[in-house]
Amino acid sequence: MRSKAKSIDKNGNKSLFDAKRRKKNEDDCRNEWQINAFKRLFVLFIALFIVYFSNKYTSQRLIVFASGKESIRELIRRQRVECSKIDYDSEREKFGDCIPRTCARLVTDSIVSEEDAKHLLTIAKKGMAIGGSSGSATILDLHSGALSYEQSFINIYKLMQINSNYSVFSDLDFQVYERVKNKIHSTIASQFNLNPETLFLTHPTFFSRLTAHEPNTVHDEYWHLHVDKHTYRSFHYTSILYLSTYNEDFEGGRFVFVDQNQNVTIEPRTARVLAFTSGSENTHYVERVTKGTRYALTVSFTCDAQQAIQTSLFGKNTE
Numbered sequence: 001m002r003s004k005a006k007s008i009d010k011n012g013n014k015s016l017f018d019a020k021r022r023k024k025n026e027d028d029c030r031n032e033w034q035i036n037a038f039k040r041l042f043v044l045f046i047a048l049f050i051v052y053f054s055n056k057y058t059s060q061r062l063i064v065f066a067s068g069k070e071s072i073r074e075l076i077r078r079q080r081v082e083c084s085k086i087d088y089d090s091e092r093e094k095f096g097d098c099i100p101r102t103c104a105r106l107v108t109d110s111i112v113s114e115e116d117a118k119h120l121l122t123i124a125k126k127g128m129a130i131g132g133s134s135g136s137a138t139i140l141d142l143h144s145g146a147l148s149y150e151q152s153f154i155n156i157y158k159l160m161q162i163n164s165n166y167s168v169f170s171d172l173d174f175q176v177y178e179r180v181k182n183k184i185h186s187t188i189a190s191q192f193n194l195n196p197e198t199l200f201l202t203h204p205t206f207f208s209r210l211t212a213h214e215p216n217t218v219h220d221e222y223w224h225l226h227v228d229k230h231t232y233r234s235f236h237y238t239s240i241l242y243l244s245t246y247n248e249d250f251e252g253g254r255f256v257f258v259d260q261n262q263n264v265t266i267e268p269r270t271a272r273v274l275a276f277t278s279g280s281e282n283t284h285y286v287e288r289v290t291k292g293t294r295y296a297l298t299v300s301f302t303c304d305a306q307q308a309i310q311t312s313l314f315g316k317n318t319e
């Protein structure tokens, strides 16, 4: 009887010991699981923190300065920017008050009529029908007559001289260009407080046709970030007249000013004029077109009389 009680006691002690050990194991497991869950949560939190702040500080804020859907009601929408410190200084002595002191971007839907813009589009189309790039960008320079042709350029005015079948431009075509150019010229002169007589049309002045095709040459790569004053040495004031509309005629292809903390986009719209001072305060690029065809006309101005071009010579330059 006594030995039986002893054995029960012994077994009872053993099972108590097992139960304690099991409980301790369970507690250890639970603790380990909690620690692991906490570690995972911590890592996830750090990852989210990094993603949030890197987005906040590295990605540019995007401001739509002029949407393609709206017709701008005010005569001119204007954004002032601080002029580049280095781009203009050496020129002030030479060209005086024509060199910008206040720099800005202007957008207007009111100075060029839709009718004139549509007429200019027909000029671009019939000129480009004579040639055209095999890649993503075709240009037709109204001053020099240069026209993209497959992977290089031809002179459309030379062709016109040789063969009258190529004489596709009428006097009216050049008159419409002249009228539109004069309107942009006087708008830029008054907006930047310039004596209009010190501001001249300069080269190149060209139609562009941009598509989603793959590029074949560097001339096709229209989407690079650039400063017009560095690309086209004579430019002081750039203007672009749009001949087609974003999200109607094409997708992608917005004009983007890249500022320190933000990008400012202009969505093209038929008859919309974008004008800006050509220095590095207005560094920009054009987004790649992803669908459709985008047409525009670049009309730019210089303070340098030696870089002036005469519209009366358009159609005659056969060099």
Ligand SMILES: O=C(O)CCC(=O)C(=O)O
Residues within 6 Å of the ligand: 208, 228, 240, 255, 284, 285, 286, 296, 298
């Ligand atoms: O077509 C545009 O919107 C701008 C083109 C441009 O930046 C350029 O030709 O320098």
Ligand SMILES: [Fe+2]
Residues within 6 Å of the ligand: 226, 227, 228, 284
């Ligand atoms: Fe440009």
